[in-house]
Amino acid sequence: MVYIVQVxxxxxxxxxxxxxxxxxxxxxMGGVRVAIAFGYQRIIGYVLGCEYSxxxxxxxxxxxxxxYRYISEIxxxxxxxxxxxxxxxxxxxxxxxxxxxSCLQAMLPPQLKPSTNKSVRIKYQKVIKxxxxxxxxxxxxxxxxxxxxxxxxxxxxxxxxxSRGLLNKLIEQKAVLVVDEEIYRDPYLDNQKKExxxxxxxxxxxxxxxxxxxxxTYHTALIHGVTGSGKTEVYLHLSKxxxxxxxxxxxxxxxxxxxxMMVNAxxxxxxxxxxxxxxxxxSGERYDEYRRIINEEVKIVVGARSAIFAxxxxxxxxxLDEEHDSSYKQETKPRYQTTxxxxxxxxYHNCPVxxxxxxxxxxxxxxxxxxxxxxxxxxxRINQFxxxxxxxxxxxxxxxxxxxxxxxxxxxxxxxxxxxCGEQVILLLNKRGYATYVRxxxCGEVIKCPHCDVTLTYxxxxxxxxxxxCEHQIEMPKICPHxxxxxxxxxxxxxxxxxxxxxxxxxxxxxxRYDVDTTKQKDGHQxxxxxxxxxxxxxxxxxxxxxxxxxxxxxxxxxVLNADISLNIPDFRANERTFQLLEQVSGxxxxxxxxxxxxxxxxxxxxxxxxxxxxxxxxxxxxEEMRTRRLAIYPPYVHLVSILIQGKDETVVxxxxxxxxxxxxxxxxxxxxxGPANSLVYxxxxxYRKRIMIKFTNSKLLYPVLEKMSDFYxxxxxxxxxxxxxxxxxx
Ligand code: ADP
Ligand code: ZN
Numbered sequence: 001m002v003y004i005v006q007v008x009x010x011x012x013x014x015x016x017x018x019x020x021x022x023x024x025x026x027x028x029m030g031g032v033r034v035a036i037a038f039g040y041q042r043i044i045g046y047v048l049g050c051e052y053s054x055x056x057x058x059x060x061x062x063x064x065x066x067x068y069r070y071i072s073e074i075x076x077x078x079x080x081x082x083x084x085x086x087x088x089x090x091x092x093x094x095x096x097x098x099x100x101x102s103c104l105q106a107m108l109p110p111q112l113k114p115s116t117n118k119s120v121r122i123k124y125q126k127v128i129k130x131x132x133x134x135x136x137x138x139x140x141x142x143x144x145x146x147x148x149x150x151x152x153x154x155x156x157x158x159x160x161x162x163s164r165g166l167l168n169k170l171i172e173q174k175a176v177l178v179v180d181e182e183i184y185r186d187p188y189l190d191n192q193k194k195e196x197x198x199x200x201x202x203x204x205x206x207x208x209x210x211x212x213x214x215x216x217t218y219h220t221a222l223i224h225g226v227t228g229s230g231k232t233e234v235y236l237h238l239s240k241x242x243x244x245x246x247x248x249x250x251x252x253x254x255x256x257x258x259x260x261m262m263v264n265a266x267x268x269x270x271x272x273x274x275x276x277x278x279x280x281x282x283s284g285e286r287y288d289e290y291r292r293i294i295n296e297e298v299k300i301v302v303g304a305r306s307a308i309f310a311x312x313x314x315x316x317x318x319x320l321d322e323e324h325d326s327s328y329k330q331e332t333k334p335r336y337q338t339t340x341x342x343x344x345x346x347x348y349h350n351c352p353v354x355x356x357x358x359x360x361x362x363x364x365x366x367x368x369x370x371x372x373x374x375x376x377x378x379x380x381r382i383n384q385f386x387x388x389x390x391x392x393x394x395x396x397x398x399x400x401x402x403x404x405x406x407x408x409x410x411x412x413x414x415x416x417x418x419x420x421c422g423e424q425v426i427l428l429l430n431k432r433g434y435a436t437y438v439r440x441x442x443c444g445e446v447i448k449c450p451h452c453d454v455t456l457t458y459x460x461x462x463x464x465x466x467x468x469x470c471e472h473q474i475e476m477p478k479i480c481p482h483x484x485x486x487x488x489x490x491x492x493x494x495x496x497x498x499x500x501x502x503x504x505x506x507x508x509x510x511x512x513r514y515d516v517d518t519t520k521q522k523d524g525h526q527x528x529x530x531x532x533x534x535x536x537x538x539x540x541x542x543x544x545x546x547x548x549x550x551x552x553x554x555x556x557x558x559x560v561l562n563a564d565i566s567l568n569i570p571d572f573r574a575n576e577r578t579f580q581l582l583e584q585v586s587g588x589x590x591x592x593x594x595x596x597x598x599x600x601x602x603x604x605x606x607x608x609x610x611x612x613x614x615x616x617x618x619x620x621x622x623x624e625e626m627r628t629r630r631l632a633i634y635p636p637y638v639h640l641v642s643i644l645i646q647g648k649d650e651t652v653v654x655x656x657x658x659x660x661x662x663x664x665x666x667x668x669x670x671x672x673x674x675g676p677a678n679s680l681v682y683x684x685x686x687x688y689r690k691r692i693m694i695k696f697t698n699s700k701l702l703y704p705v706l707e708k709m710s711d712f713y714x715x716x717x718x719x720x721x722x723x724x725x726x727x728x729x730x731x
Contacts, residue, residue: 001054003027005071007036007045010101019048023057024071031079031086035072042072046080046104080108084348085311091344097706097724098334106334107309109277109290126157127181128167135175142169149176197269200237204230207376208237211352215242215316218347222323222368223356225378226387226616227587228551231356232265234378235319238354239266243273243299247316247351251302252338254325257525259549262321266302277303277310282522305330308341315349318342322548323355323364324580329729337727339364358587358618359580362629363636365622381591388558388589388596390614392605406493406501411559411599419509419538423594424554427541428585429498429561432515433457436492438465438476442485447477453683459517460496470685498541498561506539514542547585553592558585563602563610570680572634573729575609579621582613633672635727638695641702642728645676645713646689647720656720657690660709664692667705671696680730 005028006019022036032047053060061067081089085107092103130149137146145162149155149170157178160167170176200208211221225231239249251266253259256278266274275289275298292298294311301310305328308318320328320342328338339355346353355364355373368375381387393408403409418425437455438447447456449467456465458476466473479486499513512528519525532540533552540546540555566578582600590596602610612621630637645660647653657676664673672695679689696702706724713722 001052002057002060003050004053004060005034005050006048007034007071008048008101008104009036009038009043009045010105020045021068022071023060023068024050024074027052028071028074029079031081032077033075033080035075037069037072044075046101082311082313084345085309088309088341088344088348092334092336092341094703095340096334096336096726097703097710102333106306106330106336109283109286125181126178127154128157128160129154129177129179130175131177132175135173137170137173137175142166146170146175154181198233200233201230201382203378203380204234204237207234207378208241210374210376211238211354212241215245215352216350218350218352219374220343220346220353220355220367220372221374221376222360222364223354223376223378224360224365224368224618225356225358225376226381227358227584228381228385228387228591229358229378230382231321231378232262235321235354235356236265236269238317238319239300240269242316243270245316247314248298248312249300250307250310250312250315250318250342250345251300252307252318252320252328252342253302253304254322254327254548256302256304257519258545259321260526260529261549261551263302266300270300273299275301275310277301277307279304279306305338308338308345315345316351317354318346318351319354319356321356324357324359324361324576325548326577326729329727331730333723335723335725335728359583360618362576362622362625366626366636385590385593386595387616388586388598390586390598390600390616392610392614393599393601394605395601395603405505406498406561407505407559408599408601411601412505414557414597414599415506415539415559418557419506423556424532424535424537424552425539425557425559426546426550426552426555426585426588427498427502427539427559427561428544428546428581429493429495429541430544430565430581431492431494432468432496432517432543433466433494434460434496434500435490436494437490439489439491440480440483440485441487441489443480443483445480445482447481451683451686453681457494458490460500461517469681493562495541495543502539502541509538510536511539511541512537514540514546516543516545519545544581544585546588547581550588551591552588554594555588555592556590556594556596558589558596558598560585560598560600563600564604567604567607567609571730572629572632575625575628579609579613579618579625582610583616583618586613586616633695638672638697639699639726640728641694641696641706642725643692643694643706644679644689644723644725645692645720646687646723648687649719650688652719653688653690656713656722657692660713660722661692663709664694664705668694668696668701671702 003024003026005022005024007022008019028034028047028050030047030049033044034047035042036045057068089100089103089107093100128149133150137143145166207223223231223234235251242249253262256263263276275292277289293301296313301307301312303310320339323339330336342353364373367373393410395408398408415425435458438458447465448454449456449470449472451472452467452469454467454469456467459466463476464473465476480488495513495515499511502509502511512532514528519528531537535554560582563582566581567574586598589598600610604610608624609621629635643660645653645657661673661676673692675692676690679691682689710722710724713720
């Protein structure tokens, strides 16, 4: 008799999603990793289930017609994922039409992913444990050491102040024992000071009270609170309540490194009860945080998107701060929306899901208005600090007045005034690099990436042209690669150029540039922000990274150099994203006692998005944008699924796209099916990409059709690959 074990493997080259049968002499629990021989390789698989058979290996093989192999090694002693998360991986696979294995991969920290062979070193230290408190020891000196150990439970061996000889005597008498104990690498050890607590304002109190009254019921609450209205404090109070009642809290933020203030707020208040899941931690640190969660040593998990899968038990509250942020949508397999997962887990644990934002997504706000979500408002800043005054600056007028510089006259004066008063400035330009592209003045050609349909961006620091999609890079050419012309012109402006211009325009001002290029190292974000907090910089210049969660009370001016960049992106969410970006970045101004101002440079000062930003008028923005979405039939009035058809051979991609369209039209007669059209970036890393978009309201009919279609095209050896993306964020 043997056990037949179903093992899910990630095929090294193909996204297979079949479980393979292996044999074992003992029962293996679902959720455990095993090593197996697969072809000529040894790979790691994930056990789905296990069945007992009364037959022998040979008998089984006779029936099956093939040879079985035994599992080579059982890796884990207990399942990696509990029952809830195992089921969730199945739901996730169905919801996103992705292979189950990719869902498991997404749920586990890198060190535990079934495909990796690497194991992480668990760190141990030797500690002394008192195993019997009532021994009568031989000498006075021993008695002294024994007493010391009784008073200092589990002291590390290295900290034992008496001699080893003495310790050995105590061990001989079976009074104490030296054991190996796991130690954890704590990435946030240095900032664990306790902070004082504020009494809540009446507005905050009302929300906290109301949510607590339903704390044991699954429901979703949306907190629409303007920037600086004290949402963080609401999260902290609720969390404290929940952990006091012996439950746990899942606190999600868009990106950990961009929201150090939220992490610090939780660390200060809850110290070691908090685990931080963070992609920039070393793999050992991350694994340790994960084990602290599994071992139920923490009460609160703070993390970005993937932390939604944290293996917390007894969850009493799930919070998504800045719920509108696009980073909550995963853009690789499995393409899930974090809010959706949060609601599934909230339902399972019967606890509230809280979404917070100063600029809620239209999807969430409309649910709030319809009563699907409880809608709460914090319309005022703490201490009645006013929201900053916003001025729109028409750059067309500047040009008419022969000002061709990056800065309008008004903005230049304003920055100077701030510098003179010792106040700090935040500037936003949503483009990194130096110049956006290079054009040859002789033939008019623009230098493009050889692998992607985008222009290369000039980076002055190392004098290179770089592709922001595939990181392909070349030396800045001296002559045009097309016509050998010698007049290459740098066009457009990125943060590096602004930095240079700030330094020439404002002598002596220290500029801190904060973008992907300056924050690559491990603590890159924190270092620059700390510098700015210590006032070692006068101006913080950055891409949209500076819009989120920063709270510097000495910042009294925020300048947006070009608001039109995001307004002109061909995406139905362009207005919404622009509103969010501008409102969020404006919110960085005047958060202390001094009032703040904002200037936004644009060629479209009359645009309704900019007018609404100027008036801090979320509701008007919401109403106007909802009107547009209704007319054009876009979310939240319908759901979207985008079908991406990609492959190396352009003709094959083309043909398949047309075939798929025809098939879908036949199967889904009543639905609106758009395309196939070229993706926004048609060729990326030498892969051609076409898209079909379906607008739907009911997914019941849709799922089986899409499943069948993608199974058909994603077969091994096929020249195209089809990806379904529900609620897509990039086109
Ligand atoms: P938000 O997350 O809504 O942008 P924060 O939670 O960061 O706002 O709060 C803004 C500022 O107000 C922070 O400096 C915070 O410490 C302070 N604050 C929050 N709640 C209170 C309160 N009840 N009393 C006094 N200060 C508060
Ligand atoms: Zn490229």
